[in-house]
Amino acid sequence: MKHLDELTFDNRYARLGDAFSTSVLPEPILNPRLVVASEAAMQLLDLDPGEAQSEVFAELFSGHKLWAEAEPRAMVYSGHQFGSYNPRLGDGRGLLLGEVCNDAGEYWDLHLKGAGQTPYSRMGDGRAVLRSSIREFLASEALQALGIPSSRALCVIGSDTPVWREKQERGAMLLRLAQSHVRFGHFEYFYYTKQPEQQQILAEHVLATHFPQCQEQPEPYLAMYREIVERNAELIALWQAYGFCHGVMNTDNMSILGITFDFGPFAFLDDFDANFICNHSDDQGRYSFSNQVPIAHWNLAALAQALTPFISVEALREVLGMFLPLYQAHYLDLMRRRLGLTTAEDDDIKLVERLLQLMQNSGVDYSLFFRRLGDEPAESALKRLRDDFIDLNGFDAWATDYLARLQREGTADDPQRTARMHAVNPLYVLRNYLAQKAIDAAEKGDYEEVRRLHAVLTKPFETQSGMEAYAERPPEWGKHLEISCSS
Ligand code: AMP
Numbered sequence: 309m310k311h312l313d314e315l316t317f318d319n320r321y322a323r324l325g326d327a328f329s330t331s332v333l334p335e336p337i338l339n340p341r342l343v344v345a346s347e348a349a350m351q352l353l354d355l356d357p358g359e360a361q362s363e364v365f366a367e368l369f370s371g372h373k374l375w376a377e378a379e380p381r382a383m384v385y386s387g388h389q390f391g392s393y394n395p396r397l398g399d400g401r402g403l404l405l406g407e408v409c410n411d412a413g414e415y416w417d418l419h420l421k422g423a424g425q426t427p428y429s430r431m432g433d434g435r436a437v438l439r440s441s442i443r444e445f446l447a448s449e450a451l452q453a454l455g456i457p458s459s460r461a462l463c464v465i466g467s468d469t470p471v472w473r474e475k476q477e478r479g480a481m482l483l484r485l486a487q488s489h490v491r492f493g494h495f496e497y498f499y500y501t502k503q504p505e506q507q508q509i510l511a512e513h514v515l516a517t518h519f520p521q522c523q524e525q526p527e528p529y530l531a532m533y534r535e536i537v538e539r540n541a542e543l544i545a546l547w548q549a550y551g552f553c554h555g556v557m558n559t560d561n562m563s564i565l566g567i568t569f570d571f572g573p574f575a576f577l578d579d580f581d582a583n584f585i586c587n588h589s590d591d592q593g594r595y596s597f598s599n600q601v602p603i604a605h606w607n608l609a610a611l612a613q614a615l616t617p618f619i620s621v622e623a624l625r626e627v628l629g630m631f632l633p634l635y636q637a638h639y640l641d642l643m644r645r646r647l648g649l650t651t652a653e654d655d656d657i658k659l660v661e662r663l664l665q666l667m668q669n670s671g672v673d674y675s676l677f678f679r680r681l682g683d684e685p686a687e688s689a690l691k692r693l694r695d696d697f698i699d700l701n702g703f704d705a706w707a708t709d710y711l712a713r714l715q716r717e718g719t720a721d722d723p724q725r726t727a728r729m730h731a732v733n734p735l736y737v738l739r740n741y742l743a744q745k746a747i748d749a750a751e752k753g754d755y756e757e758v759r760r761l762h763a764v765l766t767k768p769f770e771t772q773s774g775m776e777a778y779a780e781r782p783p784e785w786g787k788h789l790e791i792s793c794s795s
């Protein structure tokens with residue numbers, strides 16, 4: 309286990325030069341203090357968990373101190389926001405402090421979000437508020453614990469720096485970890501600014517550092533694009549299967565690694581609602597829950613467009629065409645598991661879709677349904693769950709077909725059923741109202757609830773004694789929280 313001053317930096321992205329990022333120093337926030345840290349994320353850097361309590365920890369992640377080997381840089385990128393191309397985005401409030409290489413030889417970007425203005429801040433103040441920093445922290449670590457690839461969060465540091473949003477709030481910084489911060493928008497930037505040499509340097513860098521296996525392929529760039537399509541198909545299947553709504557799927561918020569990235573107004577579904585829009589500013593519902601699938605496809609097409617200098621349009625089109633079938637196969641596989649099915653039958657997707665429609669019509673809690681379905685033998689579980697549905701005939705017909713399906717594969721009374729289903733159906737999810745309660749306390753200076761909620765969410769599949777309150781349906785006020793883009 310290492311101390312903070314023992315990290316090994318190797319800043320590969322910074323070395324690409326000024327066409328790719330700009331050197332900027334963090335602007336410190338006032339009276340920094342630790343709000344919450346993730347031990348699991350610290351382990352990725354081989355950091356001793358005790359380091360989070362040191363004064364220097366809060367100083368390093370609030371812009372007051374810097375490692376001698378760090379080279380803070382604001383990255384340049386562009387992207388499609390709500391369908392329209394924005395030619396110049398970039399890190400407007402975050403800085404890539406450097407890349408740390410751990411003992412296993414893995415590289416982690418240290419990205420400090422809320423670090424002050426940069427040449428890409430446009431009209432923004434360069435800051436992040438405590439509320440949104442806590443939300444990103446909790447979601448990163450909760451997604452990871454659910455087995456959904458995501459950027460990670462090392463810590464949130466709170467402060468007395470005033471920040472104006474709809475009202476005065478307090479500034480905070482989030483230390484984000486990811487193996488890469490390259491977005492679809494990085495490729496779009498060099499494509500639309502017509503800088504083919506720089507674009508090639510970027511592509512070579514990404515290929516060598518993140519897709520080395522593709523270098524052996526006859527067409528390395530095409531192989532890389534295929535892998536990006538595959539990873540995103542898998543990721544979106546996980547979001548849809550677990551009810552995660554990203555909220556701002558602009559191409560600048562899409563990671564080339566296929567990890568959940570840059571989520572602000574995200575939400576996990578409470579009641580199942582295919583049309584759910586978690587981002588209050590998304591009037592058209594472009595990023596509604598069910599639209600995430602076609603939007604991911606749209607975003608991959610935008611990336612394909614940016615790669616046309618390297619790859620033929622026909623080849624790109626063919627690979628892009630793999631997205632939907634790949635997504636469908638992953639999604640069905642995940643939903644079979646969530647239903648406790650161990651074999652595959654042709655009509656399984658219909659069983660899933662009928663259930664979702666019934667849940668939608670009756671406003672059934674998405675996460676708890678699957679958890680409870682695995683609590684006991686199928687027949688008794690179905691009897692208990694029946695009360696949650698309004699269309700009882702519809703539910704009975706579905707339950708009959710589901711039971712028959714289990715009987716055909718012989719798992720209706722399988723003693724392993726509960727263990728198998730509980731291992732894939734979380735009891736604890738990051739519901740908006742749980743995050744909001746923790747934020748309300750943190751804004752008054754009490755960080756205990758953030759820490760407790762974080763701890764609960766790190767073991768989402770295990771029943772934790774005394775934590776029953778975290779596994780309940782939200783109260784009525786908690787279902788209608790409005791989460792805006794402002795963060
Ligand atoms: P987001 O919607 O958070 O992904 O941000 C979109 C763009 O706006 C990115 O280029 C951000 O860096 C930038 N941005 C967001 N908030 C701020 C802020 N408070 N100050 C400066 N830039 C910001």
Ligand code: MG
Pocket residue numbers: 560561570
């Ligand atoms: Mg963003």
